[in-house]
Amino acid sequence: MQEYGQMIGSEQLQNAALLWQEHRDAEFPANLRGVEVEDIDMVLLDADTAGCASTWINNGGTLDPQHRRILRTCVEDLERVTPQISDPSGHPYYQRLHQLALLISGALEAE
Numbered sequence: 001m002q003e004y005g006q007m008i009g010s011e012q013l014q015n016a017a018l019l020w021q022e023h024r025d026a027e028f029p030a031n032l033r034g035v036e037v038e039d040i041d042m043v044l045l046d047a048d049t050a051g052c053a054s055t056w057i058n059n060g061g062t063l064d065p066q067h068r069r070i071l072r073t074c075v076e077d078l079e080r081v082t083p084q085i086s087d088p089s090g091h092p093y094y095q096r097l098h099q100l101a102l103l104i105s106g107a108l109e110a111e
Helices: 002-025 042-058 065-084 090-109
Strands: none
Touching: 002 042, 002 090, 042 065, 042 090, 065 090
């Protein structure tokens, strides 16, 4: 049974790594620089989520308690702001970021 759990963790790590690479290759939406949605700075939200994703991937699927708290906040913020983004490049950018944050959060909860 433990092998199965490790296989799922490895698959989640691979999926996250692919999403992370796709996100890194994408250009930040210019129209969202300096923009706040519901008092959430969009650049900071991107940076905080990206920092947690990078740390999680580089640490083989683990996050320290501080990064876990930051990630939880990012997931909540992404859930609030993503539906409100009408920018044609911004919406898919933040949807992907939200998907990445949810994937990592789900993996952490499954531990």
